[in-house]
Amino acid sequence: MIATLLLLSALADTHIHGIVRDSATRAPLHGAVVRIDGTLKGAIADRYGVFHFYDLHQDTVRLVVSYVGYQTERVLVPLNEGRREVRLDIAMRSTSVRGQEIQVTDERIAHSALPTQQARVLTSAEIDEHRGQTFADALTQVAGVTVLQTGPSLKKPMINGLTGTRLVLRNNNLVQEGQQWGIEHAPEIDAFSPSRITVVKGPAAVMFGPNAMGGVIDVESRPIRKDPGLHGEATINLFSNGRQGAVGAFLETAQVAGSPIALRAQASTRMGGDAEAPSYVLNNTGVRELNASLTMEVGDERLGLSSVASIFSTTLGIFRGAHIGNATDMLRAIERGHPSSTRPFSYEIGNPRQEISHTMISAKGHAQLSDDERLVLTLGHQVNDRSEFDGHNVRIRGQGADPASRAADSLDRLQRALATPAMNLVLNTSSLDASLEHALSEHVRGTVGISSMWQLNERSGSVILIPDYRLWGIGAFAYESIILEDVTISAGLRYDVRDLKSRIINRATREATLQDRTWQNFSASVGALWAPIEGLSLTWNAASSWRPPQVNELYSNDVHHGSAYYEIGDSTLASERTLGSDVGLRYEAHGLLIESSAFINRIGDYIMAIPDPANPTVTVRGTFPTYRFTQMTARLYGGDISLTVPLHERLNVYGQASFVRGDNLDANEPLLFIPADRGRIGLHLHADDVGPVHDAYVDLSVMGVRRQDRVVPGRDYAEPPAGYLRTDLSAGGVVTLPYGLPARLTLAVTNLFDVAYRDYLSQYRYFADDLGRNIILRFTTTF
Structure with a gap:
């Protein structure tokens, strides 16, 4: 097959092969947009900066190349010289203050990371491989990023062992604010929306505040095309597992009715039924999702405004096998390791379930005050509405004159009770940020700013x-950066204040008391980047940051239905404080790419929910595993490596591996819920043309995950599952x-051989296997 593809590629029609680079560093510009002037044809440079155009019959074409923070390049390409193949190397020059920061590598975005920090960019082409699935699925391509999951549709990203409120998720210029403290509260982001995702590994509190002690995930939509006319894209995805379908589309124009206003309207929907493990159906794990957004842009690089209004809404079924009626049945279910009974596949979503909507409105304006100063203001408002429905049959005494009427009344009241959320949380968040990007000299650039937010959470x-x-x-x-010929040095400082006023209800008396907690502290970071030769860069960063205890860690005291846990908080918890350092290496030459990093973090007063297997909590709704929040001194360290090795012009072998270690230093024992060691190796074959198919490829990979053997025996409800291989x-x-x-x-086919396995980070590993084989068909067209 490989020989056939290579032969057909050699006989292909005339086309253009190009690579887009930074003119100063020669780093490929991953995500650059290349268009043929006067036509509908366009391409996006891949992670190597490479793009292609096929079946060109003109004598001459003009390419228009654009990239955020760089001057637009126009390249005239003659095609009438009898050549089957035209190869181009396009160098782009940075423009303003922001452009200078982007120079460091192809993976730097000024507002996502300091120039010395480790950042990995996922472009639209890489994200396309996971559109229609969950947002977190796309992030697993990054070494060091894993997923904490509670079923097939509830997945949270984890960076170097940290997740939830220790990571900041930015969505269209705003820090997304939801009920992210829940282990099964997945990011409310439309998987069709991102065009570019930047993952910053390591503390980023100087830029984004206390909750960024573990890293940042920055989600960006594509800029609206500036050429005249109506443009758009449509995508259809089909999945065999869960018999799921997903559709997304957008329309955009650079001029609304001849005005200077650019507009994009986008919508998507997703519907799936019960997911399936290799041997049985995972009942009540369906999903419904409907999303829409409207984006407006006006102005130019010197003065402009962009605004986004979006709504994300979903209904998610919670696996029934995780909700157990009593303590004996719970222990039996864990020992059995699989559901006691299953029903046939269904699209029906019953209780327990979640219904979530997230509405976001943002406006970002910028003004180039001078050649060396740029002012940016961002205003946002978000409403997160989350309802969780109980799956247990609470006994309700009916009323009536005889047993039959009392039974009927009891059943009617029960149905009404199950249709009413056991818990509804509405979180309103308003935010205002201001920053001034500046150049103090030719070699010193930085940003100063303020950020503010206000939240109101209402429960029923x-x-x-x-x-x-x-x-x-x-x-x-x-934060400031000194940019020299082959060395960049960055340093930053931040001061934050947080004030929390909570209304605590006494369960016995139902009386409410007001508790007021205030925290304040500094965050600081310093880092360096050294590029001694072309293609090689070395980084080092050190940072100290903090995180106040979250409201659930302080005051939880009830059943968390989404995760099927009973959580108990501790109102005396103190703030966490971390001191960490990381080093990184990146080398690229002649198609060879090596990226590696290592980190260590020491976190004082680390907050964690510890299982209490000896004391499951019995309620009128059933019996649930008990988790209690406590504090300890923790140390996390680890590393990752990813590499791509060219075996042939069109054949690459690639691989990545990562490990994380976590220790409770107070008790001299391993931390719970740390990712197991994992790695992936794959073969990627690319053929420019195979008959009528352009840019053809085949990719085969195997992921291996070790058993997590760094645990305290008897501390968890079940021992860690065995390691596994997935093709x-x-x-x-x-x-x-x-x-x-x-x-x-x-x-695409995931879990090609339908292997039964359980991941240590799956919250349902006590009761069921992970997903079996999934055949995926994707279709995308642009115009």
Whole structure:
């Protein structure tokens, strides 16, 4: 097969192969947009900066190349010289203050990371491989990033062993604020929306405040095309596991009715039924999702405004096998290791379930005050509405004159009770940020700014997992970078204040008392980047940051239905304080790419929910595993490596591996819920043309995960599952539809051999296997 693809590629039609680079560093510009002037044809540079155009019949074409923070380049390419193949090397020059910061590598975005920090960018092409699934699925391509999951549709990213409120998720210029403290509260982000995702590994509190002690995930939509006319994209994804379908589309124009306003409207939907393990159906794990957004842009690089309004809404079924009626049945279910009974596949979503909506409105304005100063203001408001429905049959005594009427009344009242959320949380968040990007000299650049936020959380329902509360915070920061010929040095400082007022309800008396907690502290960081030769860069960073205890860690005292846990907080918890350092290496030459990093973090007063297997909590709704929040001194360290090795012009072997270690230094024992060691190795074959299929590829990979053996025996409800191997296969390419429209087709199979396995980070590993084989068909066309 490999020989056939290579031969067909050699006989391909005339086309252009190009690479886009930074003119100063020669680093490939991953995500650069290349368009043929006057046509609908366009391409996006891949992680190596490479792009392709096929079936060009003109004598000459003009390429327009654009990239955020760089001057737009126009390249005239003659095609009438009888050549089958035209190869281009396009160098782009940075423009303003922001452009200078981007120079460091192809993976630097000024507002996502300091120039010396480790950052990995996922471009639109890489994200396409996971559109229609969960947002977190796309992030697993990054070494050091794993997923904490509670079923097939509830997945949270984890960076170097830290997750939840120790990571900051930015979505369209705002720090996304939801109920992210819950282990099964997945990010409310439309998987069709991102065009670019930047993952910053390591503390980023100087830029984004206390909750960024573990890293940042920055989600960006694509800029609206500036060429005239109406443009758009449509995507259809089909999945065999869960018999799921997902559709997304957008339309955009650079000029609304001749005005200077650019507009994009986007919508997507997803529907799936019960997921399936290799041997049985995971009942009540379906999903419904409906999302929409509207984006407006006006102005230019010197003065402009962009705004986004979006709504994300979903209904998620919670696996029934994790909700147990009594302590004996719970222990039996864990020992049995699989559901006692299953029903046939269904699209029905019953209780327990979650219904979530997240509405976001943001406006970002910028003004170039001078050649050396740029002012940026961002205003946002978000509403997160989360309802959790109980899955247990609470006994309700009916009323009536005889047993039959009392039974009927009891059943009616029960149905109404199950249709009412056991817990509803509505979180309103308003934020205002201001920053001034500046150049103090030719070699010294930086940013100063302030950020503020205000929150109101209102609770209703019978479950009092967290209280009503009000939270406000304000922070001021400054960071500067000295950029020399082959060395960049960065340093930053930040001061934050957080104030939390909570209304605590006494379960016995139902009386409410007000508790007021205030925290304040500094965060600081310093780092260096050294690029001694072309293609090689070395980084080092050290940072100290903090995180106040979250409301659930302080005051939880009820059943968390989504995770099927009973959580008990501790109102005396203190702030966490971390001191960490990381080093990184990146080398690229002649198609060889090596990226590696190592880190160590010491966290004082680390907050963690510890299982209490000896004392499951019995309630009128059933019996649940008990978790209690406590503090300790923790140390996390680890490393990762990823590499791509060219075996041939069109054949690469790639691999990545990561490990994380976590220790409770107070008790001299391992931390719970640290990712197991894992690695992936794969073979990627690329052929420019295979008959009518352009940019064809085949990719085969195997992921291996070790058993997590660093645990305290008897501390958890079940011993860690065995290690496993999972094989994935994908193939695809671009075909030309009528009217010259390009369409990308992809066929992928995850868990090719339908292996039964359980991941240590799955919250359902006590009761069921992970997903079995999943055949995925993707179709995307642009116009």
